[in-house]
Amino acid sequence: MPNSEPAGYDPQSVERKWQRRWDERGTNRTDLAGATRPYFNLMMFPYPSAEGLHVGNVFAFVGADIHGRFRRLAGSDVFEPLGFDAFGIHSENFALKVGTHPAELIPRNIERFRAQLKRIGLMADWRYEVQTTDPRYYKWTQWIFLQLYRAGLAVKRRAAVNWCPACKTVLANEQVIGGFCERHPDVRVEQRMLDQWFFTISRYAQRLLDHLETADWSHSTRTIQANWIGRSEGAELVFATPAGKRITVFTTRADTVFGATYLVLAPEHPLVADLTTAEQRSDVQTYRRKVSAMDLVSRKVGEKAKTGVFTGSYARNPATGAAVPVWIADYVLMEYGTGAIMAVPGHDERDFEFAATMRLPCVRVVAGPAQDASTPLAAAEPDIPDGRLVNSPGFDGMPWREAGRAITAKLAEAGLATPVVNFRLHDWCISRQRYWGPPIPIIYCDGCGTVPVPEKDLPVVLPALEDFRPDDSGVSPLARLESWYRVPCPQCGKMGRRETDVSDTFLDSAWYFLRYPSADRDDLAFEPGLTRRWLPVSSYIGGNEHAVLHLMYARFITMALHDLGLVPFEEPFRRFRAHGTIIKDGAKMSKSRGNVVNPDAYVERWGADTFRMYLMFLGPYQEGGDFRDAGINGIRRFLDKVWTLVDGVAVGPQTPSPNPQDPALVRLMHRTIQRVTEDTESLSYNTAIAAMMEYVNALRDGVAVGSLLSPLAILLAPYAPHFAEECWERLGGKGSVMDAAWPRFDPALAVAEQVELVVQVNGKVRSRLPMPRGATEATVVNAALADPAVQRFTAGTAPRKVVFVPDRLVNLVV
RNA sequence: GCCCGGGUGGCGAAAUGGCAAACGCAGGGGACUUAAAAUCCCCAGGGGGCGACCCCGUGCGGGUUCGAGUCCCGCCCCGGGCACCA
Numbered sequence: 001m002p003n004s005e006p007a008g009y010d011p012q013s014v015e016r017k018w019q020r021r022w023d024e025r026g027t028n029r030t031d032l033a034g035a036t037r038p039y040f041n042l043m044m045f046p047y048p049s050a051e052g053l054h055v056g057n058v059f060a061f062v063g064a065d066i067h068g069r070f071r072r073l074a075g076s077d078v079f080e081p082l083g084f085d086a087f088g089i090h091s092e093n094f095a096l097k098v099g100t101h102p103a104e105l106i107p108r109n110i111e112r113f114r115a116q117l118k119r120i121g122l123m124a125d126w127r128y129e130v131q132t133t134d135p136r137y138y139k140w141t142q143w144i145f146l147q148l149y150r151a152g153l154a155v156k157r158r159a160a161v162n163w164c165p166a167c168k169t170v171l172a173n174e175q176v177i178g179g180f181c182e183r184h185p186d187v188r189v190e191q192r193m194l195d196q197w198f199f200t201i202s203r204y205a206q207r208l209l210d211h212l213e214t215a216d217w218s219h220s221t222r223t224i225q226a227n228w229i230g231r232s233e234g235a236e237l238v239f240a241t242p243a244g245k246r247i248t249v250f251t252t253r254a255d256t257v258f259g260a261t262y263l264v265l266a267p268e269h270p271l272v273a274d275l276t277t278a279e280q281r282s283d284v285q286t287y288r289r290k291v292s293a294m295d296l297v298s299r300k301v302g303e304k305a306k307t308g309v310f311t312g313s314y315a316r317n318p319a320t321g322a323a324v325p326v327w328i329a330d331y332v333l334m335e336y337g338t339g340a341i342m343a344v345p346g347h348d349e350r351d352f353e354f355a356a357t358m359r360l361p362c363v364r365v366v367a368g369p370a371q372d373a374s375t376p377l378a379a380a381e382p383d384i385p386d387g388r389l390v391n392s393p394g395f396d397g398m399p400w401r402e403a404g405r406a407i408t409a410k411l412a413e414a415g416l417a418t419p420v421v422n423f424r425l426h427d428w429c430i431s432r433q434r435y436w437g438p439p440i441p442i443i444y445c446d447g448c449g450t451v452p453v454p455e456k457d458l459p460v461v462l463p464a465l466e467d468f469r470p471d472d473s474g475v476s477p478l479a480r481l482e483s484w485y486r487v488p489c490p491q492c493g494k495m496g497r498r499e500t501d502v503s504d505t506f507l508d509s510a511w512y513f514l515r516y517p518s519a520d521r522d523d524l525a526f527e528p529g530l531t532r533r534w535l536p537v538s539s540y541i542g543g544n545e546h547a548v549l550h551l552m553y554a555r556f557i558t559m560a561l562h563d564l565g566l567v568p569f570e571e572p573f574r575r576f577r578a579h580g581t582i583i584k585d586g587a588k589m590s591k592s593r594g595n596v597v598n599p600d601a602y603v604e605r606w607g608a609d610t611f612r613m614y615l616m617f618l619g620p621y622q623e624g625g626d627f628r629d630a631g632i633n634g635i636r637r638f639l640d641k642v643w644t645l646v647d648g649v650a651v652g653p654q655t656p657s658p659n660p661q662d663p664a665l666v667r668l669m670h671r672t673i674q675r676v677t678e679d680t681e682s683l684s685y686n687t688a689i690a691a692m693m694e695y696v697n698a699l700r701d702g703v704a705v706g707s708l709l710s711p712l713a714i715l716l717a718p719y720a721p722h723f724a725e726e727c728w729e730r731l732g733g734k735g736s737v738m739d740a741a742w743p744r745f746d747p748a749l750a751v752a753e754q755v756e757l758v759v760q761v762n763g764k765v766r767s768r769l770p771m772p773r774g775a776t777e778a779t780v781v782n783a784a785l786a787d788p789a790v791q792r793f794t795a796g797t798a799p800r801k802v803v804f805v806p807d808r809l810v811n812l813v814v
Numbered sequence: 815g816c817c818c819g820g821g822u823g824g825c826g827a828a829a830u831g832g833c834a835a836a837c838g839c840a841g842g843g844g845a846c847u848u849a850a851a852a853u854c855c856c857c858a859g860g861g862g863g864c865g866a867c868c869c870c871g872u873g874c875g876g877g878u879u880c881g882a883g884u885c886c887c888g889c890c891c892c893g894g895g896c897a898c899c900a
Binding site: 219220222223224226227228230232234249250251252253264304306329330331332333335336337340341342343344348349350351353422424544547548581617618619620623625626628630631632633634635637638640686687689690691692693694697756758760762763764765768789800801802803805808809811812813 | 815816817818819820825826827828832833836837838839840853867879880881893894895896897898899900
């Protein structure tokens, strides 16, 4: 006789048991070479911080894991690898802070992370783990650099970089928060001119933008990226000086050229020296010095009063022929367009403000239907819908869009205009004057110049360096290690010097997905056969905080590799979904705010399965939300109910089972399978869980039999994998539930037999009628008219109009 | 300023133009218990009515429709992205 007191659900022992079994049986291993229906389920690999995983990480990984498990149960050969993004300034800064060398710190953190990730029950195939800090990995990061270098996509040039005077080092863009240093929130970041390596991603701007239109990506992610690429269509116009200098400006509003009453050049503009007259020289030089000493924040704030200096020169407005003064001002930026603008104070707020300060003339050139040609008292909106030109001889009365094209065409005949497209996307600066990264594989030789390290000499191993602190010299700490950087030139054999900069962490992560399937190969970066089979990535799930940097760089590197014939696809990710952000008390979790929630205690107390489901039940996966733990017991109660049901079946037929399968329960089962399938597919995990809860609540009122429970065990498997395994086993299932087939539903059974039809009178609900599915309009209307509750509102008159929605509602209009 | 999301009970939320609030948390009442916990049953947007029932209700104001949380127009607020970008 079975024990009369069934053992309750004990998550800890269930989870220990199944994790051990998965290891023993190799449940989570994927046969990469033999897979016939490959599905690459990718999630953003973590940076192994010292604090360990936080709840946000778990939320992200669990959601991706559910997707992978679902695809596997639905019949795919799912590959779900994980790795660690352990190079970079975050790790290095933390190492500096605690005074431990990153080479010692990082492996410890990784170990801790791996243990936590295993504990939450991810279906990861750990045989293919990658670590960006492993020479076997970064050998190929360096190799990719070399491929781009050979293709002319990696170039070295002088550029302004972020410099933190407190850290005494260059910072990556992502270390600069609102113009301040991440580690020194009260220290403003300066600009310094240094020789830097760039990837010329800007050449790919149009392609990167074009592919976004059709990409199967979260809408939000696509919008963010398109914004960042920042395409703007316009024209370059030429303003010539009497001395024969041609000043080219970029404008998106060529139609307003008749209102261009002066020019402004960025203070750094190369023509400034030539244009400056003797009497203006000292003013111009003073101003340029002042601007170059300024930090990025104070230069780029819009609210600041306009300043600038006249160069003393004039240039000819190509449309009006008038001589307009040429100024320099810091509100014009050298990095965008041509570094020079035509100022149209009548229709641009900034230009208006500047003109007002400097007492420069202002003209209206676009006006509404009233064709008001008066001088504006403030910058007038230039893109009013039916705006037409005024004060523009030859073009007056023309709609502004059309006028823009016409004016550009006319000026183009005289060689004074070219239609151009500008992008906000700048080239990617990849060099870092830091220690903790892959050395850039370049050797400088007095005779041969810049020489790439031969591929056979890769990797250029990052040398052990006890004191890796950055200094004030503007070069990497590696420049202190002469024994390392002094090497013979690979071409001529004479003594040369290694590049001492390392590459940006974002390069490490721009290609890791290519590496996973080939992670066990030392002879190549990515094996062509495996790459063709497993890539592009089938599904990528990650946070929108990487919408521009990581996701853009990964797309660029893939495109570049494609153009070099190294991969057969242009886009790395077939499908991308952004998960929401988990916040705490209304703010992003961060150590400095002290609101980081550690998942360990929850996993300890409730078990991984309950915690997984709870996080997914919190709200829509793609929206995220505020973390709170109120309600986690609701999930536990749900699992306990399932446990009890399974136990009732598993304990055996104490009462003879006449197999009393309630047809309504069978129908509900089909309906539940349908809902869970569709909702899991679309990442609507919260509603999938709700559907399972409804099903379980109904089962408890009926008679639970194995045939109603086994499908539930499979539906649960993506969400609560250990628990589902245990149920599956107790219900007599063979092997792992993960090798079962996702249950199918019969659409004919997935609907109820009886429906409750709503009866409205004049759009207000007045009654509900139980009806068999498929009842005809005539039947329903007759029944409705016979209903006393309806009769009170129809007042005995025949309806003027009847709206009938089969199986849902009838609306009687009287 | 421009570009995306979003705004629904006490709370998290759900709802192909068709019963607003499914599912869950917290709460109230009851059963079981010596008691508590656990479990089970019932109630639960606001207002009115003894009651059957009725009225109101998805940020605000209009509109389309037999019917609007959902579509359209104009606002307000919150979150995110871009930003002296010409």
